[in-house]
Amino acid sequence: MAVNLEAARDLLPVAGVRLGVAQAGIKHAGRDDLLLMEAAAGSTSGAVFTRNAFCAAPVVVARRHREATEPRFLLVNSGNANAGNGPSGLENTLRTCRAVAALAGCAPEAVLPFSTGVIGQPLPVDRVEAALPEALAGLETDGWERAARAIMTTDTLAKGRSVRRTLPEGSLTVTGIAKGAGMIRPDMATMLAFLATDARVPRDLLQRCLAEAVEGSFNRITVDGDTSTNDACVLIATGAGGPVIENPSGAGYAALREAVGEVCTHLAQAIIRDAEGATKFVTVTVQEGATEAECLAVAYAIAHSPLVKTALFASDPNWGRILAAVGRAGIEALEIDRVGIAVNGIPIVTGGGRSAHYSEAQGQAAVREAEVTIQVALGRGACSATVWTSDLSYEYVRINAEYRT
């Protein structure tokens, strides 16, 4: 069902990072569901976590561990979110970290845990522990694509991207993988993303780089308006061969920032292209706003509207629903006769009403495309914002109605 998306391939190794997977049988047998990602000693990290008040146990532990030290291992399981499990959930997560530490000979705090899957079921720690030696033994620099597959839940395709830039100081590689297909909205989602670069970057600057990239990518997508308890995005900088980047005003940081942004944007859009039940990839761009915040409010009102999304699924240019969504976005003193709406470049609403030259046939042709851009002009200023979303199909309902059965 994914919209114009191919499975991750040609992912570039990042010097200093090795990845290993294993079949722990956490939810289903016979598939890789455990990922161990090793970062060379001396690596720095940036990390962003869910803003949901109900943090899953692994999020609580990963935050705490990262405050104590830099990570040497990321341990990721799919099939079980280890969320809503109370104190025993925390203890189970800690047990898996201690198990990695014992096998690999590092401090338990140097292990960051991540889980994704069903909420509220105990994590089968024994199965995780039993599978760890296999993951550890399989660590390899070429493991990115298998890793991308191991962290999938309802994803239909593995998601990953590599970018290489040549700087005067040498070449810079950024590779990232992500999973996520539902429970997706800004402020992170049921989404895990792991990126690495071979550059050497101080922790604070790396954190800033990641935060900026996430704001313009993962925080601009929505499938269903639901945020999850488990979201996390981590960027590792190994310093194993890549350039040293320490000056936030320098060309090196600009190149890193741009490369990380490109990987994050690709991964964020890949999540939407693979959104549960999606038949269309929808870009909502709101322009001529007085502030970026009001542009975002309008964009999300459209992107969250089940009525807009079902109309898109039906390839119905029902612009009245877009207009109604603009109207309910809560914009103070919106002058509706200055509002314009275009779909894939076809002006539909001009001056708050149907465009004089618009024909239903034009609109239908526009929304029949698999890639639909909804462009709204508010006529209030020079700010703009873009979000990406999907349509709402029978398949979305089926996937989410049957998820636990």
Next chain:
Amino acid sequence: MAVNLEAARDLLPVAGVRLGVAQAGIKHAGRDDLLLMEAAAGSTSGAVFTRNAFCAAPVVVARRHREATEPRFLLVNSGNANAGNGPSGLENTLRTCRAVAALAGCAPEAVLPFSTGVIGQPLPVDRVEAALPEALAGLETDGWERAARAIMTTDTLAKGRSVRRTLPEGSLTVTGIAKGAGMIRPDMATMLAFLATDARVPRDLLQRCLAEAVEGSFNRITVDGDTSTNDACVLIATGAGGPVIENPSGAGYAALREAVGEVCTHLAQAIIRDAEGATKFVTVTVQEGATEAECLAVAYAIAHSPLVKTALFASDPNWGRILAAVGRAGIEALEIDRVGIAVNGIPIVTGGGRSAHYSEAQGQAAVREAEVTIQVALGRGACSATVWTSDLSYEYVRINAEYRT
């Protein structure tokens, strides 16, 4: 598909109100789609309209006319919302008001227009005008049930309710009808409701009575989070035989307020019971909040969650999704280990985690019911709030994907 809902019947006439319907063929031939409701001279009115910035032409005109004078006629059509039609939409609405005025011998300002149906298509004024004589000739005090049917769009059942109260000053009757099944959320929705009482009530007091009743009823329901451009709710007080109610502190007002509230709550719940594709009627009650506003925020986060709603459709007690929705409601300093969740009285989450005695079988039995109450305790205070919603089914997608075809 409606959940435990019967078509409106046994609606009581209200002295001073007559209703007539006609087949104007606005969207489909062969069904009543025009309603004329006459209020006796001397009637007062209260009215509440959509807060959507894009008001449909009839909403603009109805507001303006009601500022000029008290209404003698409400003119309602289904099948076409006359929204998003620019200046010609306004002119078309005014034409229909003038047509009623000419036939009935009143001022055009004494006619309040209402439309519901597809947005962005010109209102076929000629057909409305041609059908008006039939509606006018058919005016009768017993016309409430036919009226309730004439204003339906995707509704599967006509919605109406009567309440009679006996006061020392005499008996008081309140009858109301409503339509609406989608594009429903607080701040009114694609919803029309018309109520009348035979009491004599000054306009300001009647407005207050209606506003209070709407706040606790129509403003507490949501199907899909979408508000419409056409919402309106009107309460007429004819003073034709009922008690005179002038003192907001008196028993008469209390009885009126209670009766109007009962009719509004019935109609609001009827809209949810008949929500597009609904298989369940869901009550979300949030208790122990510090403020009513935060209780409402949590209740709507749950009621708007497509993941909660698809799980309910599947009769899956996926309480993790409820918990995640509570967590993303934006409540400052929420202490998650004080949060409790129960479904139809079965405690599922206690102290932020799965209840010790909860079994999946219990949860499944609870959510298999057609009427599901989700009860959340925040452990922060003594405030509470309740909203009503429906589940999200294949049928919802089908109805809204095929609406214009």
